[in-house]
Amino acid sequence: MTSFLIIGHTASTDPSFSLNDLPGKAGRMDLLCRTVSSSLFLSHGIRQNIICDILLLGPPYPGRLIRFIGNEIKNLSPDERNIASFIKIGLAIPAGKTFRQASQGLYCRKAALADLLAEQEYAVLDESGTDIRTVPAENIPDAFILSDNRNYTEEEQSLIAGLTEFSLGPAIVHADHAITLLLNETDRRKSGWN
Amino acid sequence: MTSFLIIGHTASTDPSFSLNDLPGKAGRMDLLCRTVSSSLFLSHGIRQNIICDILLLGPPYPGRLIRFIGNEIKNLSPDERNIASFIKIGLAIPAGKTFRQASQGLYCRKAALADLLAEQEYAVLDESGTDIRTVPAENIPDAFILSDNRNYTEEEQSLIAGLTEFSLGPAIVHADHAITLLLNETDRRKSGWN
Numbered sequence: 001m002t003s004f005l006i007i008g009h010t011a012s013t014d015p016s017f018s019l020n021d022l023p024g025k026a027g028r029m030d031l032l033c034r035t036v037s038s039s040l041f042l043s044h045g046i047r048q049n050i051i052c053d054i055l056l057l058g059p060p061y062p063g064r065l066i067r068f069i070g071n072e073i074k075n076l077s078p079d080e081r082n083i084a085s086f087i088k089i090g091l092a093i094p095a096g097k098t099f100r101q102a103s104q105g106l107y108c109r110k111a112a113l114a115d116l117l118a119e120q121e122y123a124v125l126d127e128s129g130t131d132i133r134t135v136p137a138e139n140i141p142d143a144f145i146l147s148d149n150r151n152y153t154e155e156e157q158s159l160i161a162g163l164t165e166f167s168l169g170p171a172i173v174h175a176d177h178a179i180t181l182l183l184n185e186t187d188r189r190k191s192g193w194n
Numbered sequence: 195m196t197s198f199l200i201i202g203h204t205a206s207t208d209p210s211f212s213l214n215d216l217p218g219k220a221g222r223m224d225l226l227c228r229t230v231s232s233s234l235f236l237s238h239g240i241r242q243n244i245i246c247d248i249l250l251l252g253p254p255y256p257g258r259l260i261r262f263i264g265n266e267i268k269n270l271s272p273d274e275r276n277i278a279s280f281i282k283i284g285l286a287i288p289a290g291k292t293f294r295q296a297s298q299g300l301y302c303r304k305a306a307l308a309d310l311l312a313e314q315e316y317a318v319l320d321e322s323g324t325d326i327r328t329v330p331a332e333n334i335p336d337a338f339i340l341s342d343n344r345n346y347t348e349e350e351q352s353l354i355a356g357l358t359e360f361s362l363g364p365a366i367v368h369a370d371h372a373i374t375l376l377l378n379e380t381d382r383r384k385s386g387w388n
Contacts (some may be wrong), residue, residue: 030272031272173374180375193325
């Protein structure tokens with residue numbers, strides 16, 4: 001499995017957030033929805049070997065982790081509004097320190113970045129990192145952290161300091177676009193493309 | 195300038211389409227919105243050298259071409275709902291055979307694929323094409339056609355037969371993801387990355 005963890009610094013943790021204002025009152029939820037979409041969707045199907053975790057740090061309950069699992073999720077569509085409706089379902093269940101299932105392939109728990117870093121080894125997608133195309137396939141890790149439209153906070157930077165950093169190209173792109181580029185690279189390696 | 199032309203086989207041409215049902219009643223307008231987003235948006239800005247054309251072939255006026263110009267457009271946000279609101283503005287003006295400006299950087303005209311192919315030389319992004327990574331920079335064209343979630347119709351296939359085809363990788367991806375991959379390739383070439 002390949003895992004993506006996307007930090008949503010302002011993303012609402014109120015399950016009643018409006019589907020009609022994802023960028024505004026829901027705290028750039030639109031961007032997180034697009035990262036779920038680019039993590040999971042192929043043209044005619046769902047990537048089976050992907051876990052997409054979004055860490056929602058907005059009010060009123062900052063620190064909710066929503067997990068989408070590719071080989072379990074059902075009835076997900078790639079549009080932002082549909083994905084946001086799944087996030088609402090995840091936020092609506094009582095959250096504890098371990099994952100609870102909200103619906104098939106959809107889970108929620110409480111989490112802080114420090115917890116997640118203690119549980120799994122991540123790499124960072126960052127424009128200052130090593131060009132992913134130069135990295136041997138066996139050195140491409142299977143878990144990546146990305147930020148939303150905001151830079152990492154100072155606290156986050158101190159937590160992720162020392163993680164391996166990979167760059168995807170000369171332009172600084174949105175997190176969902178970065179995921180698309182990373183998956184293209186791993187698709188190519190697995191299929192023997194250069 | 196690099197141009198993308200995305201064919202929306204079912205996309206509504208009724209300017210009153212609902213922003214709350216882009217995938218359904220608006221005819222997979224969500225997908226077209228994401229292609230506009232991936233064509234135009236960098237992390238913190240708009241790509242200045244991009245034209246994104248979407249050809250809407252759904253009812254009631256099939257054959258409306260909406261053009262977004264990167265170095266002119268203002269106040270565009272990357273979320274589907276905002277982009278759809280621009281498309282509604284484009285559809286609301288009277289359409290003739292030449293472009294009329296609907297707002298800054300946003301234009302609309304009547305068009306059929308045959309017209310557009312007669313006006314500009316396009317390449318096709320298709321999984322059966324030449325791997326884009328193997329193509330010398332000078333041979334990468336500056337206009338590309340992509341389809342939405344549907345395959346090209348027989349009539350479209352006959353029109354585009356013979357156009358150069360480029361592939362982006364082994365997986366068949368959504369049109370918006372294909373645009374992200376193509377732009378990464380051209381970004382790399384322009385910046386001296388391999």
